[in-house]
Amino acid sequence: MAVNTSSTLPLARVLDGARTAAPHRHTLTLPAPAAARPEAYATAALAALVHRYTGETELLIGRQRQPDAYESVAIRVTADTTAAGLVEAAAEAAADGSQAPSGRPAHAAVVVAGAPAGPAPAALTLTVDPAAGTVELHLDSAEFDDQAALQYARHLERVLTALADAPEGTVRDIALLTEEETHRTLVEWNDTAGPVPEPFFHERVAEHARRTPDALAVILPGARLTYRELDEQANQLAHRLTARGVRPGDRVGVCFPRSAESLIAQLACFKLACAAILLDSDFPADRIRYMIEDASAAAVLTLAAHESKVEGLAPVLALDTDDWRTEPVTEVSEPVGADDLIHICYTSGSTGAPKAVMVRFGAARNLIHSMSELCGMSSASQGTWLAAPGYGMIEVECFPVLAVGGTVHIPDVSVVASEYRLQEWFLREGITTTLLMKPMAERLWRLEWPEDTPLENIRVCGERIQSWPPAGLPFRLINLYGSAEATVVASCDISELGERLGEEGRARRLPPIGRPTTNVTIYVLDEDLRPLPPGLVGELCIAGVSLSAGYLGRPEATAEKWITNPIDPARHPIMYRTGDLARYWPDGSIEIVGRTDNQVKVRGNRVHLGEIEVVLTTLPGVQQAAVLARQDGQGDVQLTAYIEPDTGATPSVRDIRRGLGQRLPSFMVPAAYVVGGLPTSTNGKIDRAALPEPPRSRPDVDTAYQAPAGPLEESLHALWTKVLELDGVGVLDNFFDLGGDSLRAARLTELVREEHGVELELVDLFDEPTVERMAALVGRTAAAA
Template sequence: MIINILQYLEDSAQRVPEKSAFIDEKNSITYANLQAYAKSIGSAIIQKTKGQIRKPIVVFVDRNIESLVAFLGVAYSGNFYVPIDIQMPKLRVELILNTLNPVAMVVTPASKKFSYEVAPDLMAIDYEQAIEYPVDIDSLVKIRRKIVDRDPIYATFTSGSTGIPKGVITCHQSVIDMTEALVETFDFDENHVFGNQNPFYFDASIKDIYSSVKCGATMYVIPRSYFMMLGQLVSYINQHQIDTIMWSASAIALLANAQAFEEEKPTALKKVMFSGEVMHNRVLNYWRRNLPNTQFVNLYGPTEITSVCTYYKIEKPFADDEVLPIGIPFRNCEVLILNENNEAVKEGEPGELCVKGCCLALGYYNNPEKTAAAFCQNPLNPHFPELIYRTGDLARFNEYGEVMFMSRKDNQVKHMGQRVELGEIEILLNAMDRIDASICFYDHEEQKIIAVYKGTGADGKYIYGELRDKVSKFMFPNVLISLEELPYNLNGKIDRTLLKEKYFKGELS
């Protein structure tokens, strides 16, 4: 019985000790050294924190192996790691640290300057010294016996509606459940080569990190710069024979919008999975045309349910303006769609997507009110305690029993007396040949639908002409704003909040 993610590391270190576990732009590390370094860091943390367990320890991260070693070192100490990007605005870091009140931070060579600037008074575990620290076997064993599968392994911070970031705490059991489901569903093994794109402070990165560690596979940390030099990115994938990627939908779109496969195709890729935002079929069809033998999978899941809860294997053709299902639940997970009366919806009826199972996070750190609102009793079960997570996403079941994502609940508006799903308009805009990416939001005061997009030759005449035969006129955007570049947030998603702020300040026109 596996109750701690460290078991994955220990099994792989015993089975394939000299195999490369992680490879970044400058370094690589074998499974044997990964385990040894992590145990030393864990021993150093135990000594400096006087054996405290189940406490938050910050790891200031960049795209390097040291960050990953630090995560596992924190796990050996019996605490949970909190990844914070060294490029994160300092005000946001301060808000996170105030919420956390962490007991220590692990300082890697790349994060040293930033770490001491934002947290000068926080106890520091120096990475370079810690990996040389003598392993304290007795303390590691003693602490390991105390840790249960419902103890936290990490916390990641998402944006809160009040402007205060919310720390989602995830336990060992949830990460183990996710990893087992991914490996089983997609037949991952030690021969796979993963290519990581998602930042380590973003929960989506745990999919390839822990799938790789469990299998004894190799994971390449793809340098950030390659996503600005797409030709080199494709060459990098082929050069290192990367066969599996689990990227954000926006990263997948980046290559399609740039027509990046005209000179070289990433022929090494056998499995391409994506999540984080709606995948538009215009983008996906570009990939499918160029990689006809590759398996494509749509993954769905918020941070609060350990990154994934449903999947859809794409095996049939889709038109550019069709909506891609988010599919069916993974093993040991159930999805419910509830209407406004907390009743199960009928086929085709929209409702809020809710999730139950081991994938649920423990809640929000130091925020019982928000936790109680989002993680609540299953209204379909009055007989015994059973938590569900309310995602805030609107969805429906199609005729095949597959889940169809519709939009965020707050993306449904009343316009000209009609209920309008802004997500539906986005899907149609993003299916247009001349539009690379777009978002929609609503100006309640002026009662107008606002569309902000990036594209070439996509003026009002073109857009309205494309929409004319697809939706009723009341769904046409009232305001079209074309930008040379769309802003993206730290998680690689279009920064809707920033665009809204600029619009309402009169800075977009």
């Protein structure tokens, strides 16, 4: 059974193929056992098909009796309903026919040949001709194209045959796909096998250091690094780690901001056949320390400024103060296999603590090659490092560029949050390829771009893209899909596809994630792990060389997600269940439509809402909590925490926010808070559907309300109100206590730029986080201009 996400029938209004005023018609011959009860079998077959297509169990099947009116029969269908039972239910329901509930249309309809002519009562209609022993499928051509109509006819024929030939079988047992459809879905759409260069990433970098030693590998503000310098410094650091007792197979913490030191540290680990534990130096100390201890780090590499966050758990080497540069530059190259670990990447977990994904060298090698090929990268490529350093996105963004001998540019942190500064930086530095999280990509593609821009492509990742880019952009937009557990596994050039679909086609579908990348296999499966046809929603599952080795130290969680491949175990023994809900388009491209759990994406980061809820309940005065994700007025995901205090307790929002900030990354700290009793369902659990929208009123903060004074404060106050989507903001209130975050801060600085012509840095908002202090800064800056 497919998962029900909408009452709309699959493939409705999908394509822009030829349509006529007349409905699509397909005539099917009734199986011999159905000849005696043609209407009952036709009704049962429609009910079974609609159930398998939508997952709905309470169905209404229309029956036309007069030209302008029809009655309906209510039929309940589940996956375990038997064929014989469904036919009997259809016959009994027809005998007791009742009027359809007001306002609820029929899912499909059955018309007996010879009934009074009239408009079709449903988009999907069967006309039964008992004398001829046939049924004729009518599908509204205004909603379905020829290809969709053919699919419905094929599957209806298989359902009719199954009902007649296997009366004791269940609706679940009916095989919808024909052999041709099964082959297309499982084989043709997964024809991705391709060669991959044998050397691993660090070996390719070393090769460039030998062949083109003076070529630039890394450019960042005030510094440049050639391939010779990058490789030699990685060798020196590898020698120092060996002297400190690090051995092949160990795991080494790498805790840096985006920097050349981080690249050097990771290359040193790879040369020693060690896994680099990716740690973001901006994470709270408690979270970093948990990761180091959980991963059993043999050592931690960092900078002196971050030593206090990592000391005491493993030997620490600060690259900016240690004398490791005195080590020899001779090559270090321990043997590495495809199944050895290259990265330990932490991702949000549902139990209150993050979980570590073990990424294999072979998976990273395949990913790096596929990204280089996808973007047409070469030694002339000018790439970027914009993604947060604590995740595996460096394998997608930076490593493909370095693997082909190109140059990676690392901007100042002030550039990353502003689309205007980012565009200016792209053009100034001659960037040809980059990777962006969805919110920033959408802001960038709305800007005006010169026709001669050097930018060739933007890869977009992190969240579902919910709007098509404008036509005529001078670069390609490539939608990527993946996860830490399976790397990037699908891609789609949405700029090219959007132009090909045209305005009408784009209006009917969101941008897809495309097709599987090199050496990756993707399936869309039902709850019984059987392939689904186009249009039906199921779970996205992945097999192939891209899979990670599972979760470190969590065998039960690994066994739940990494299962024996039921489709092609000989070729790919293991299959990963993503938990993402998806469906095929008829051309084989894939669209993501949701999740099977309460996992969401926030600023491109995967977040288990349960992890935030667990941390909330550990804070003083909190009895229970729920967290929901909602879209703000700009379409960005914002988190809202609902808190029920302990009896007699009155926890302040400021204290709750501070407590969360000490244990969670900033993107996991909710922007809005609702304190009070939580609604419960009849089984005593929190009724999430009944949780209210967060109020627009000013939250509980420590400062007394003060109204704006003067035109400048009033103007800035209006901008704050717009960005924060709050009423009653005081000029002494802290922006971040009101739910502000980096995205909203960037939006605010751009509004200030547009309204007042003053360029503010993000750091200015951290330093001057109130309307009053911002007004003083804007006034001083404008006066000095």
